[in-house]
Amino acid sequence: xxxQANEPGPVMKxxxxxxxxxxxxxxxxxxxxWYFLPILDTSFTPLYGxxxxxxxxxxxxFQPLFFLPSGVLxxxxxxxxxGIYPLDNYHEGKIPELPRAAVVMIIISFVLLPVLVGFQMxxxxxxxxxxxxxxxxxxxxxxxVGDLLFYAGPMFFVGLQWWLLIPVFFLAQGVDGIHKIAHxxxxxxxxxxxxYFLWPVSMPFFFDPVEIMAMVALSIPAFAFYSYIRPYxxxxxxxxxxxxxxxxxxxxxxxxxxxxxxxWFPGFIQPHIPPxxxxxxx
Numbered sequence: 001x002x003x004q005a006n007e008p009g010p011v012m013k014x015x016x017x018x019x020x021x022x023x024x025x026x027x028x029x030x031x032x033x034w035y036f037l038p039i040l041d042t043s044f045t046p047l048y049g050x051x052x053x054x055x056x057x058x059x060x061x062f063q064p065l066f067f068l069p070s071g072v073l074x075x076x077x078x079x080x081x082x083g084i085y086p087l088d089n090y091h092e093g094k095i096p097e098l099p100r101a102a103v104v105m106i107i108i109s110f111v112l113l114p115v116l117v118g119f120q121m122x123x124x125x126x127x128x129x130x131x132x133x134x135x136x137x138x139x140x141x142x143x144x145v146g147d148l149l150f151y152a153g154p155m156f157f158v159g160l161q162w163w164l165l166i167p168v169f170f171l172a173q174g175v176d177g178i179h180k181i182a183h184x185x186x187x188x189x190x191x192x193x194x195x196y197f198l199w200p201v202s203m204p205f206f207f208d209p210v211e212i213m214a215m216v217a218l219s220i221p222a223f224a225f226y227s228y229i230r231p232y233x234x235x236x237x238x239x240x241x242x243x244x245x246x247x248x249x250x251x252x253x254x255x256x257x258x259x260x261x262x263x264w265f266p267g268f269i270q271p272h273i274p275p276x277x278x279x280x281x282x
Contacts, residue, residue: 152164
């Protein structure tokens with residue numbers, strides 16, 4: 001008698017089909033937007049106001065629902081844009097029918113933040129380019145830039161922190177590179193490793209010690225979770241953890257000089273850390 005594989009329930013099937021496990025990095029970016037967003041009238045502006053009000057009539061292009069807080073909309077978009085995953089599976093012939101919910105979710109995403117979602121969609125399909133063009137070191141870097149637009153797009157289009165393009169470029173190249181190595185999907189592991197290590201080297205140029213500590217505190221558990229759901233990630237997680245540990249030690253040693261970029265280009269990185277809203281008793 002043959003054993004039948006257990007079919008996932010409707011909730012788990014929805015989580016699998018829409019890749020909701022990827023919400024971990026996306027929500028980290030959302031909270032990063034709230035953290036980096038310039039402070040205006042309140043101590044937590046993205047939860048209260050429209051960041052595009054100063055754009056005049058163009059604010060309606062960026063955010064048609066101008067009366068809602070931009071931070072809340074980017075939080076909602078992190079969920080609704082997951083309709084792109086079953087849509088992509090349908091176009092690749094992996095599923096026979098296009099789920100209507102996926103189309104509705106994508107339409108909602110464009111209604112919420114059309115410019116942001118437009119660039120995120122471009123970024124997502126850039127990550128597919130190597131499958132259609134060629135898997136070589138150049139197009140693999142282009143593919144990683146797609147990750148930059150898809151995952152970190154809110155930093156630029158809602159957080160309005162354009163200086164982050166440089167460090168996030170290295171971050172996208174590094175994290176996507178270690179992902180490629182884990183999946184054996186890179187045409188050159190040596191080149192991919194070089195771009196991976198450019199990421200921790202670049203971080204002290206743009207962030208202060210507290211921010212680097214926060215990255216370590218958030219990212220190590222996130223990759224540990226990936227090791228749990230994908231055991232073959234264990235060895236790259238070990239490399240990633242070691243890299244973070246070395247980065248943190250280096251940041252502590254050179255803490256008075258961080259971010260290094262402001263030493264050579266004073267004011268390149270504007271003050272962006274919001275004041276503490278709750279008095280700390282210690």
